[in-house]
Amino acid sequence: MDLDADLEAQIDSWRGYVQRRQAIATADVEELEDHLREQIEDLLATGLDHDEAFLVAIKRLGNLDAVSREFAREHSDRLWKQLVLVPDDADENxxxxxxxxxxxxxxxxxxxxxxxxxxxxxxxxxxxxxxxxxxxxxxxxxxxxxxxxxxxxxxxxxxxxxxxxxxxxxxxxxxxxxxxxxxxxxxxxxxxxxxxxxxxxxxxxxxxxxxxxxxxxxxxxxxxxxxxxxxxxxxxxxxxxxxxxxxxxxxxxxxxxxxxxxxxxxxxxxxxLVEAKQNVVENIAPVLTRVFTPLTIIMLLAVLVVLATAGGLGAVDRDLLILMDAILVLVLSLLLYSISARDSLARPGLFDALQLVLVVVALAVDAVMLTAMLARITEFGFSPNKIAALGLNLLLLVHLTRSAWLTIGFLRGRRPFTALERWQTRYLPVYGVWALIVVAVFPLVFSFA
Incomplete structure (x- = not known):
């Protein structure tokens, strides 16, 4: 049964809150969410509206120990205080x-x-x-x-x-x-x-x-x-x-x-191990992103200097362009990981500004690469490799441009951080579609050569 957008947002908020605490393991969150959704569907069938079904289902869940008590204190207007807390079964676990x-x-x-x-x-x-x-x-x-x-x-x-x-x-x-x-x-x-x-x-x-x-x-x-x-x-x-x-x-x-x-x-x-020891990695993730973001910015700036002093863009070596694609994918991965590791409820800070710098510099590198690729296509003609690389860079251009725009809005207090999160998760399937085109369509178009 498909639940409406507001109810999905409530469930996502509940899940995000629980996951940010260390009292409940990831596997338990998955199981609790399954039970929560089943309860909500049953309650909706009895005629309750979405808010009532959500609150009553939360009341019936139970077994959220310290996390539930903390959430109840912070949200006293909800029914979380009425949860029944039961101890874990150590032997069963x-x-x-x-x-x-x-x-x-x-x-x-x-x-x-x-x-x-x-x-x-x-x-x-x-x-x-x-x-x-x-x-x-x-x-x-x-x-x-x-x-x-x-x-x-x-x-x-x-x-x-x-x-x-x-x-x-x-x-x-x-x-x-x-x-x-x-x-x-x-x-x-x-x-x-x-x-x-x-x-x-x-x-x-x-x-x-x-x-x-x-x-x-x-x-x-x-x-x-x-x-x-x-x-x-x-x-x-x-x-x-x-x-x-x-x-x-x-x-x-x-x-x-x-x-x-x-x-x-x-x-x-x-x-x-990721599933079993998630809390350990969550402590490492923010540190890694804060270390590698400024280092990556320095690397991209150095790359820009190299590309700017390499002469005509049409003469840029093909291997260098391939390497630059790999670097941009790495930058995108770092951006995604940084966003996933961030507390979406925290206020904008210095690190968010650094992320914006990272995205802007990556956009500059991507623009230079696109220019070089178009110059090579104009001079040497089309090939499967060139079209695949051009398509990937265009996808990255759209992804990074929108990310930069949403980050600016977040830093200025005009957009919530969740808007930036949603853009990442909703755009990612585009890369899967492009990969499917390259795997299934390119061989037909280029006669399997």
């Missing part, structure tokens, strides 16, 4: 944690074995590059599908979507090593990540709050996966050194089994 760990290990092992089988099937050729994401992301989506208890229609949609993408990537007669094959391999993970996002939000992809949760999860996943990779690299390095010192060559086992199983499996494990 422990059993649930072990059960989830077993499921995670199973999915991680499945992803590793799938990559191992893919390596044997493709012998490391271009087929593996196209299908690598398909060998890993379905297991991550399956974990969230199990955790969120997806409905049958949502689960069926995800399965059909994964299967359709697999067929498309393997039926198209790509020219080996051609541009469209490379573009398809680069853009397929974007589509796969969209499908993982649908599983993560439990099928509620229309909710702005759930989409922002997924943005936050993506950033935290990158942090945990990097930490696991660094720690695993050190452990493997020490093991190899010890074995080599006693005359044992670990190379074959390392290359044939350890890395194929560990690298993809670590992605599922990192996702589980």
């Amino acid at each position: 422990r059993a649930r944690a072990w059960r989830e760990l077993t499921v995670v290990i199973g999915f991680a092992l499945g992803a590793g074995l799938a990559v191992k089988a893919g390596l044997a099937w493709s012998d490391g050729g271009t087929g593996l590059i196209r299908n690598l994401g398909l060998l890993v992301f379905p297991f991550l989506a399956a974990y969230f599908g199990w955790k969120r208890r997806l409905t049958l229609p949502v689960a069926a949609t995800l399965i059909v979507s994964f299967a359709a993408l697999a067929v498309l990537l393997n039926v198209y007669p790509f020219v080996t090593g051609g541009s469209t094959e490379l573009l398809a391999a680069l853009h397929a993970p974007v589509l796969l990540w969209v499908l993982v996002g649908i599983a993560y939000v439990g099928g509620r992809w229309r909710s702005d709050a759930r989409r922002m949760d997924f943005v936050r999860f993506t950033g935290e996943l990158a942090i945990y996966y990097t930490l696991l990779a660094l720690g695993g690299g050190v452990l493997i390095g020490l093991t190899v050194a010890v074995l080599s010192a006693v005359g044992i060559e670990p190379g074959p086992v390392l290359g044939d089994w350890v890395l194929p199983l560990a690298v993809p499996g670590a992605l599922v494990v990192a996702a589980w």
Whole structure:
């Protein structure tokens, strides 16, 4: 049942408030929201209006311990003070944690074995590059599908979507090593990540709050996966050194089994860690964004100087333009993560002004790159790579321009921070649509070359 916009906003506000406190874990918030929505739908069916149904459903929830009491004190005009608080069942929670760990290990092992089988099937050729994401992301989506208890229609949609993408990537007669094959391999993970996002939000992809949760999860996943990779690299390095010192060559086992199983499996494990230890990462996230935002601004300013002194824009090296695209995507990721980590109720501050500077400098770099790309197209003509890069930069231009405008409005006190949040979550699907065009349409237009 679709709830109206005002009621969705109330639920999003409740969810955001609870998530910003450390008393309730993310998994519990998900379960509580499911119960809340069920209660609201039942109450609406009895004839209550939306506000009454929301308040009565909140009263019936219970089990919000300290968070509920704090929220009740701050919102004494609501019914939160009447919540019935019950203690957690430690034994039940422990059993649930072990059960989830077993499921995670199973999915991680499945992803590793799938990559191992893919390596044997493709012998490391271009087929593996196209299908690598398909060998890993379905297991991550399956974990969230199990955790969120997806409905049958949502689960069926995800399965059909994964299967359709697999067929498309393997039926198209790509020219080996051609541009469209490379573009398809680069853009397929974007589509796969969209499908993982649908599983993560439990099928509620229309909710702005759930989409922002997924943005936050993506950033935290990158942090945990990097930490696991660094720690695993050190452990493997020490093991190899010890074995080599006693005359044992670990190379074959390392290359044939350890890395194929560990690298993809670590992605599922990192996702589980984000879910299980979210409060720890929430303490790190604001620090990371405040450290890297000014450093990124300095980097972008240096890039602008390099581009300005590189001579004619048409002569700018293609590899440099590709690298600049990667930098702009990184800047966008930092912007999204910064917004997701910020308390939407806090007043504008110095860091918000720094974010505006970051976006404006990124816009300047994007404008220079667009000019250089158009100059190259005018001089050398169209190609799949040029059109794909041009399209991405146009999407970034729109995204960053609107973000800058909304940030200015927020700094001037004319717009709430939630307007900036909503713009991010509602524009992100555009990148998925563009990725679908590149994967499905470009090969047809350019004869699979």
